Amino acid sequence: MSFTDSLGNPVTVGDATSLPAIDAFVEGFISCEARAVDALAAAGDASPMVQAYCATLHLFAESGDARANAGPFLERALEGAARATPREQRYIEAIAAWSAGDIARAVALHQEQAREHPRDLASLKLGQYHCFNTGDCPGMLRLALAALPAAADVPYLHGMAAFGYEQCHLLREAEASARRAITLRRKEPWAHHALGHVMLTEGRLNEGLAVMRALSDTWVGLNSFMVTHNWWHVALFLIDLGRADEALAIYDREVWGVVKDYSQDQIGAVSLLARFELAGIPVGDRWQDVANHLARRLADHVLPFLDLQYLYGLARAGRDEADLLLRNIEAFAPAAPPSTRAAWQRVCVPAAHGLLAHARGDFAAAIDGLGQALPQLARIGGSHAQRDLFEQVYLDALVRLGTAASLAEAQGILQQQLNGQPESLRLRRQAAAVYARLGLPAFN
Template identity: 45%
Template sequence: MSQDVLGNAVSTDDSRALKGINAFILGYLGYDLKLVDILGVADQSDDCLANTYAGLLWMLSETGDIPAEALRYRDRARASFDRALPREKLLFSVLEASIAEDPDRIIALTDTILTEWPRDLVTLKLRQYHDFIRGRFTDMLAIALKSEDAAGDIAALHGMLAFGFEQCHDLAAAERSARRALEMAPSEPWAQHALAHVFLTQGRIEEGIAFLEDRSVGWEHLTSFMYTHLWWHLALFYLAQGRVVDALDIYDQHCWGRERSFSQDQIGAVSLLVRLELAGADVGQRWDDLAEWLAPRQEDVSQPFLSLQYLYGLLKARRPEGVHLLQRIENLSDKNLPDQQAWTLVGIPLARGLKAYLDHDPITAQRYFEAALPHLQDIGGSHAQRDLFMQIHKDIVRQLVNLSP
């Protein structure tokens, strides 16, 4: 019986399929572009695990719907399900639960897998993703801690621990875990990312700039999200120093120049443009350019954290798709969605508040923001990302003060 690169048993005896599986594992954990190689491998293999990984990769693409390719790989994986090992069968069930948009089922399945196979760090990473987008940061940390004894020799595990600690406000533990990961693998991107969060939260601006500038030479091979997001963090440090021109240059050269159709690149661009404008930058026609890529998102209400930023960009550019997206969000009232609480308490009122803010109506905007902000964690996203809404709120308060007689 073969093993993957992490020591987990796999059913395939096809060397090409195993090579593709290992490339996906290392690529997914390390945000390396080689993770997409699994698609070509799956197309040439009937292996259940290879096709399951290919389907999961499509489900992580955040297209706002169920990608047809995910269904195709699911069907290919199902055809060889009987030959799969127990862990592989559970992973196939995770794919099915993802397609069925059943987050509770995903959590239960990943718990089962990680209890039996704690070195399955792909499952751990996938589980942390689902905890993260639902704002369940203590769960995100707890599940990683359960794999520490079994997978403590793997740098990526310490990167995942570091970000979990940071999101749970244990900055000292976050820094220790991040530095341990970087001692083991200096290029480990998630550990770099977690350490950037620590530096920003603690106001260690110069240290953060020096760290990220030094590491940036090694980012070219990273996936679009990780590449643009690390540059985004460096831009935040520049803005903290008032270096608006340098931050704008990062937007042009790095944050909005890689994969413009990907959700995380799009919201990173929205978020940075808002911050640049609040810092006094003239962004010119950049909103219009960005909105061209946001327009296809007018139906996308898959995640409130994402949809709110699509909405801001479209409304800012005065695109009709923004009006349509706002109506889609409004129509989510009183539904029975898996994330209904996040929409009810945060997504819908914040959408209304953003519309009022962009319509220069700070009184109405303040009412909606005050209702939503106490529950902001429910929509997921990191502290640094959610701070976007806090900065907008500060501007709303400033406008209200200026209205006072």
């Protein structure tokens, strides 16, 4: 008797009792819902894809012990692969490549899967995750477009396409895809997220805030990253609109404290606290609680994008562990897997020096380190909105150094940003201060 998952992909299982675990992962993963982890309840099931999905969930912890925790499940998946379908074998091989640090190989396998089995949307979303983390935005979009002819009925695929379009700066297409997804299913948080990106990029701040808040009643039952990250976007709109108290309340209520041990919740907290301070909003003692969790991340080195924010959070909290993390990054970078080694060496190391220098008031060194990293920053992953943190820190260092040359560079950056976001009170205040120091009138 043959079985299929909820998207119609044939699966190799002993009997129908394995299907709920498979569908929990597939449906939960592509919808960003917490029920994806229900697959772990079936960890004793010998079905190769149940084991592969359990390994996937452990690797998504993005922690130093994630690979070891995933290992037993991956081994059992590999042992059972001989009796699996070619689609399942390819997915298992992609997870093995991910675990081994061969991200280029993993992406190639997910791309092949999208062409051969376009309704394997769990594979597609995982491929997008790897492309995102290595700055391959066209790769994200290519994966989604390969599946659209066969899976246009699935709202979550339109959300995946929307984010791929947005990261490629194709904003009209991104908005159309996001709205298509929401038309098919109002509770499509990844499409909400893509729409928030579009409106932030286009400076539609009041509209973006209204749209995200209007959809927020559906942000229930999600994984902690998705719910905290969408609220993170709400907070960004509030900061730029000068509504500091509301933004701080969002941080306290919706961003920090959902799953404090999770990497993505931690970097969301770090980047939002940093943005508060860069916008002149005091954060009180909030750094300390976050730093207590960051101090456990000193040897993780899962993604350079994560390590940089762990480092900055520790430094802003005045923790000595920031120095140890910097040394660990420097030691790890030359030994990083070949697929990501250049990002660690050429981007992460100088950026880490720049961030630590900024946190400690050495603005010349901050400019030097971040200035080396910024032209290649996309290589460490993260979205445009997330990487904007490093650009804001660099800009702040230029202003605070206060030389004629640094203020002139700051003026050029700020005015271009303000041209794109005329609703931003934050940028307007910052630009006015720079113009005053340059002996020029403020321009709107």
